Amino acid sequence: MARRENFSQKRVAILNALRGTTVHPTAEWVYTALQPQYPDLSLGTVYRNLKRFCAEGRAVSVGVINGQEHFDGTVVPHAHFVCTKCGAVLDVQKDFFGPEKLRQLSQHTGQRIESASVTFQGVCESCQKHELGETQAGIPAQ
Amino acid sequence: MARRENFSQKRVAILNALRGTTVHPTAEWVYTALQPQYPDLSLGTVYRNLKRFCAEGRAVSVGVINGQEHFDGTVVPHAHFVCTKCGAVLDVQKDFFGPEKLRQLSQHTGQRIESASVTFQGVCESCQKHELGETQAGIPAQ
DNA sequence: CTCCGTGCAAATACTTTGCAAAGCG
DNA sequence: CGCTTTGCAAAGTATTTGCACGGAG
Numbered sequence: 001m002a003r004r005e006n007f008s009q010k011r012v013a014i015l016n017a018l019r020g021t022t023v024h025p026t027a028e029w030v031y032t033a034l035q036p037q038y039p040d041l042s043l044g045t046v047y048r049n050l051k052r053f054c055a056e057g058r059a060v061s062v063g064v065i066n067g068q069e070h071f072d073g074t075v076v077p078h079a080h081f082v083c084t085k086c087g088a089v090l091d092v093q094k095d096f097f098g099p100e101k102l103r104q105l106s107q108h109t110g111q112r113i114e115s116a117s118v119t120f121q122g123v124c125e126s127c128q129k130h131e132l133g134e135t136q137a138g139i140p141a142q
Numbered sequence: 143m144a145r146r147e148n149f150s151q152k153r154v155a156i157l158n159a160l161r162g163t164t165v166h167p168t169a170e171w172v173y174t175a176l177q178p179q180y181p182d183l184s185l186g187t188v189y190r191n192l193k194r195f196c197a198e199g200r201a202v203s204v205g206v207i208n209g210q211e212h213f214d215g216t217v218v219p220h221a222h223f224v225c226t227k228c229g230a231v232l233d234v235q236k237d238f239f240g241p242e243k244l245r246q247l248s249q250h251t252g253q254r255i256e257s258a259s260v261t262f263q264g265v266c267e268s269c270q271k272h273e274l275g276e277t278q279a280g281i282p283a284q
Numbered sequence: 285c286t287c288c289g290t291g292c293a294a295a296t297a298c299t300t301t302g303c304a305a306a307g308c309g
Numbered sequence: 310c311g312c313t314t315t316g317c318a319a320a321g322t323a324t325t326t327g328c329a330c331g332g333a334g
Contacts, residue, residue, distance in 0.1 A: 008307075008314055027299080042316045047299060049314095064206035067297065067324085081253050092251065096238070097262075105262070109234065111223050114264040120239075120247070122255040150289055150332090169324080184291045189324060191289095209299085209323065289332085296325070306315070 010038060014049045018059060018073035024080070024089035026068040062089055063119070080117075083124035092120060152180060156191045160201060161215035166222070166231035168210040204231055205261070222259075225266035234262065 017030050025033070031046045050071050053059035062070040062080055066087045072080075079092035097105075097116035106113045123131070159172050167175070173188045192213050195201035204212040204222055208229045214222075221234035239247075239258035248255045265273070 110267045112265045113262045116262045119259050120255045121257045125252045
């Protein structure tokens with residue numbers, strides 16, 4: 001079917017960048033990461049493709065954190081942890097709501113529940129260490 | 143302590159508007175809702191106060207949906223349901239992750255988990271009804 | 285009089301989009 | 310050749326912020 005393969009070099013690079021990291025990047029992160037190899041890459045292209053990947057199911061949006069949308073190249077169900085200090089997004093390797101459970105919930109609520117996202121908030125290990133030296137409330141987040 | 147009470151008429155009105163609805167409003171929704179009573183209310187003031195309520199713990203952010211941040215005056219733990227068609231945000235009256243569970247999870251992950259947000263995505267009852275007449279894929283969302 | 289809160293408008297920040305040129309089968 | 314993808318820059322949208330004014334103790 002797909003004669004005209006929808007895979008330009010840059011599109012592949014963007015997808016690989018997304019898949020090759022665990023930081024749940026923003027468009028800008030991907031843009032910066034690819035600068036060395038693709039100096040003429042445009043930020044608009046990164047946005048366009050990330051959006052496209054989400055529509056195709058090749059990626060998902062983790063949501064907007066501190067004003068920027070974060071993406072995830074791992075589409076199998078899993079939860080996230082967001083550090084309220086530095087904004088880092090980490091994976092939580094556990095599927096709290098499988099398809100089974102969603103179906104059960106749908107029956108109770110009347111809505112047709114198709115997916116679930118679980119996000120935990122707190123302070124990551126890295127920021128916990130920094131806290132040791134700071135008695136006062138330091139710079140908020142980011 | 144708080145001699146100079148931090149409660150102007152408009153601030154109270156904004157908080158009440160937030161608490162008096164179940165729609166998880168955006169700043170603009172609140173602004174529009176208060177127009178009749180406060181014609182000279184400024185959108186900036188709504189933003190300022192919503193942000194303030196969140197900082198004070200009087201409200202929480204439900205997250206950014208279709209580009210706009212939604213707020214919730216109910217701060218006791220509960221889950222949300224977001225309709226992928228119309229963007230409606232509904233409550234799910236069940237606390238999936240109580241303080242007890244969060245503490246257990248923290249021990250396993252190393253992060254200090256302080257709160258959790260559970261969001262289900264799917265199609266709300268209202269949109270399910272509309273679907274009946276539409277065989278084709280209609281207008282996406284919003 | 286002294287603060288706090290506000291309106292207004294300018295400034296930000298992020299994301300989307302139009303269009304002509306470049307890429308690739 | 311024809312359709313797809315991109316760079317660039319302009320446009321769009323949501324949110325934040327500076328500043329002087331207005332209100333309440």
